[in-house]
Amino acid sequence: MTVLLIDGNSILFRAYYATAGIPGRSIMQTKSGLYTNALYGFVGMLIKSISNIKPTHILVAFDTKAKTFRHEEFDDYKAQRKPMPEELAMQIPAIKDFLDVMGIKRLEIEGFEGDDIIGTFAKKAKRNNHDVIILSGDKDMLQLVDDHVQVFLTRHGVSDLEVFNIDNFYDKMQISPKQIVDFKALTGDNSDNLPGIRGVGPKTAYQLLSQFETIENMFSNVDQVKGKIQQNIIEDKEIAIRTKRLATINCDVALEEDIPALKRQTFYKLELRQFFERYEFNHMIGKIDAIPNVEETFIQEESVVNSPKIEVDYSFEEACKCFKQPSFIEVELDHANYHRANVLGISLLFEEKGFFLEKERLFDEKVMQYLEDSSIKKGTLDSKRLIASLAKLGIDVQGIDFDVTLGVYCVNPSHVSNSLPTMFSRMIPCDLPEIDAIYGKKAKYHVPDLTVYAQYSLDKCFYAKRIKQPLIEALTSTDQLSLLTEMEIPLAKVLAEMETNGFAIDKKRLVAIGETFKQEIERLREEIFAKSGTEFNIDSPKQLGQVLFEKLGLSTGRKNKTGYSTAADVLKSLAEKHDVPRLVLEYRKYVKLYNTYVTGLIEEIHPDGKVHTIFKQALTLTGRLSSTEPNIQNIPVKTEDGRLIRSAFVPSLDVLLSADYSQIELRILASMAKSAHMIDDFNHGLDLHASTASKIHDVPLEEVTKDMRRYAKAVNFGIIYGMSDWGLSETLHISPGEAARFIDKYFAIYPEIKVFLEKIVEEAKQKGYTTTLFNRRRYIPELSSPNFALRKFGERTALNAPIQGTAADIIKKAMVLLNQALKEANLKSKLIAQVHDELVLDVKQEELETVKKIVKEKMEKATEIGVKLTVDVKSGSNWNM
Template structure:
């Protein structure tokens, strides 16, 4: 068996992980973000590399043998943050749990340990992989040694072989030390030669190969200043070469034979993961061969009954209910059974027993019998499919967990239980398997799993409600998210009708247009080729047609959309290619995609609304995503023609908020001029153009208004001068001036932006008008990019989140109004700031009154909310 040696630069990877991830800590207050990032990378390395020998090398301390050569070596480095230094011992404990050896050596660096062991592995003809964030280690690359360098954070890796180095950097591995000697390295405080960057250093090495040869041919070097710097800083250059050279003969006390890796014991690793709070990683270390799942006998005993006949005495009120379905798409999944737990007992009710029981239906539909559920929307849909309209839901565990932990991506009962110290519930995939291996176990195992989940829901409800109250989120759950969940459940169950014939006709039209465009592209190219193949398209554009090369990838020329957009005016083939791609996506994603999910018996589409996904509180939709139908392209807008009322002589009615986020900004910032503009119903983009360009209203042209609009919406998202310059195609200097003028015109907005960032730094979170929280641990990060993103998020979340909350409340108010007025009209879809209803034609006049009334008066701001509406025979006609 061939030997596979993997050497990991511990300091480099953990450092990168720390700055790539927001600060996290477990329930004991121990910081864990760097360890978590390192561990995710480690698991990937173990899966992909399958090492036979493995070591993580660490630096031993600040002082090394290099300091005797240059005492300022690494002198400019900032002190390691305490939040990171605390995590090194934790990391080593985790490595011990994995049975992975780690090593450090006084006076030497991790690089030297890695260099020495990689040399040994190379000499033994082993395959060696080095993993680091430091390009200094590229000097170790050889035919048998590959160096993997992290690019962005820790997830994006670039693999360097000798050939790839020559292709990418135009130098050999041996020349890395000469390159660094010439250009220096500010991160390690290595001086190099002033004025020599990577480009100049590479050029010199391509010509003279080594540092020594550069100086042997100093007289031939062109450029007076360059020659002067090379002469004056010769000593620094040779000292720099000595500093960057890895010692591959360091006096380490281990050899490659001492770092054999036999794998890890899942139970040992799982225990550490649980202690650190790494719940999401637990499934990645389960060992199917060892049956790492706990058999029932090893878990806490749970007493329950499998019900064969439902007795009304089972239901006393204040029950926990779990409707068990396997898979995410509950519109398609079958009900596998019901879990019911109350203070008197725990029950598993098989599906057929529950659905044939009138007692079960009466209990489910009795609003006086209160029920706690895991996911109210899913529960509502599942039971409506069986003609049961559940009432009396007073607690939703999914929505509670989401409000308490909006950044978490797993809100399943076992994950919530683990976070709250209740870990005797297995994850679904541990019981059912995953992917192609999914299967329902025998009834006793299924029953125990469902009852355990239901019991966790019953036991944790009070604690979660208490946490919600402590964080002032209880009202948001009870008054907004839970009522909305039930409304969304009804909307999902109802679905929206699709005219199949219209969709198919659009598809045929698009196919004809695509075929015609394909021929036109072939004519302009002078040959046929695969338009969807970048490998074939690249040479056509950049070799045959001689268009300027914008970007290259590892596999050739980039033909990405942003590249083609930059070339639009270079050749008439480019606009046709861009249109071909847009129409192709419409055809495959939207026409064919929608046809696949239409229910054949009803011709309806039943999208799922994600209520517990975004951190701002906005709804999204999936399978299919009806919020993302592209409407900038006329052909995209026309897809809405296929969405029609479910009944004859009905209409589609669409109402949307006008500039809701800017109105929310005006309210929150309480800027005098912004508030006045909305109160006086002035076009806000025209007003901003007047203020930014210092012109009168009649002097504002369409381009000025377009630029003002970009500034207005950009400000809401904390846009930078660079971002605005890209949006408007202007210089950063001009963009900076626009933003400065905007803040001069609306000082209240600038004050709000500054104050909200300071508030976020103080509290660690920001809130919407309805008190929804978004936590921002990155707001105090030392990493500029992470901190900047958190600051922009702090500015935007109260605005975007409040707008999301407002439309949610409007849906609740409007739904109740439709019920109170005994109207047949019903809500079908929510698309960001827009609500789509269907109704009989005779109800149009009533809707024209009550829809704007409900939406505009759902909350009271210091500026008016404005709603526009349209109606027609399809969704397209209602816009």
């Protein structure tokens, strides 16, 4: 029997500092802003330890915030330690939740440290001849090593472990385990603020312990100590004895629990999968099955999970007999990107029968008629993927009335997952395998036997059908069913068509732009070499740091594990002092432009000369769309170089048309807050920022300066994102006091906005979520966090979510209306892209004026909010308009 005792505080500190504080590297967070780097390291360490050690019993011991008996005896015990970083403190509840999910005992006792709890259980375990492994980053634990106890000490984060046992201890430490506390008594322990004997360093301590074994024996024979150190030993005797006493782990804490209470409990795959999904540790989901003691799901649900699923019928004739019935449909492909994939076939699940039709069967007239019949209702897992995939075969899928992924997204965006078992398991029992288990992952992606992927496809339909009713009930109870059926499902078809249409790229122009960037990179490289007086690898942070801080002698930079930091903030601070840092920043800018927006885009061009981006409809928490392969929403628009990249995006017809909502979020704010002044300004077509500046500075509109307008613009947009007076001062480079006065004046002019913002945060705290004008919910668990910083993040989210979410809903509705209008007018012009508040269309020249009129009408009248919606329309030969 092996007992694993884990020093919780030590490990979580190690896990946190393994990545926190590294220059140029942000702390790991979820999309909602939850810090997770310590949690991630702790989880990885524990899973690895369980898999490698295979302990029968586990305990994780934590310190408490309360003072211990050591503080009572010595006021300065650990007094030098800084408070725990807020970003770490907020992760501790999640770490404890993880242990509970894993069925692992955790313990903390006021008045004692985690070390004492571990020492006591180690003593109990070895008394029963159990083997003990202690996992810690604290060398204090080494005093517990003996015939039954090993200590695994963390080095460099939590992944690198050094093993100490009774056989190797002396070779590593030059003293015995029992002498660890004597060593600390002699030298002191800076980490715990414990003093030792003056003048005694490690070398002297080793000599004294070799001669006397213990400090007590040394004090009894102090006359044998040679040299000046003797007087210090005599004078500091009581200090050394106290330090030894405080450094000694208490192995006799009165505990209610005994070793049997530490026995590892069975944990459930479903709960652990949900935990990983919640904290966005998606790649860890695939490791769950390898962890000992895992169970598929809850015992009481086994009969439901293992209920017989429908076996695949390959009979085409039998399938045709069912073609008047509603069904659930899933398409199988030979590539993860459905725009690059070949269709393998589709599964069809009817009331009692399930079929798989291979690709050749899909061209049959009966199949095409069924799929294109809008009167026959069909459900699916991902309607956009289904529609776009079959469109390549000339099949226009109609009649989709339910989309599982979009249904889950409307219920709660954070519940959507790339892992189908995880997503299903939030509402129904599910034992569907992960897709990687069927097709393999990334480089190992392969098409399995027909019988394997056909049954898997039908199983997906089986669970999609079963989750439909729970989803409908959930959406009905929150009044969100229309959000799914009237907005998201119709939009999915529009997006599928946009993706299929694609966005043409002038590859020759893009290559030419790339050559320009390469020339600029080379010019900057030569100038950097000339200014620094040496040639080196600019892309190497280590070599760059040596040149900047050693050769050029610039002010000493921050150091990390690999050398000097050359992060952007460091280079910016040095750019005023020397040309090289400034030139390196420019160099990096062009390298990124070339790699991301030239090489990266060229790799995404399909054989038809277009990029077929995938719009992520169920990803963001706000309801906004995002895109990937390529991400066209990240292409810079405000810089000259970014606009140069946009100029390579061209029409496949005659001309591109761009339609952009003007200040839509501020218009929504004015509407929601019922701000009379702001609504009046918008409805009369005034420049809002200039008008705001005019009111704040009490000057006529024509006397508003550029700086006045800039200040007003900053506060207008800052208000939406919960900007504080400190944040405004940083943005405008003014004092916090001046920024506070500016905000006070703003709220005096627009009092309704202040009332609205306070009300929206208060309602969100009560409900736990915010809603858009279309009733889309954004759940904000951070609002109820005991952590101050996390609560403030939740409040800022609550301010912005209804506004940004409503803007997303409005443009979604406009896209559906616009696409329908273009078809009803029998126009060849078509939607091809959506980027934030902008729609891009590929237009026939002779249809341009007609399309402009339709676009403005459908976008500006997409919904009535009491404030005039304005759309700016431009056209040109490329996207740089």
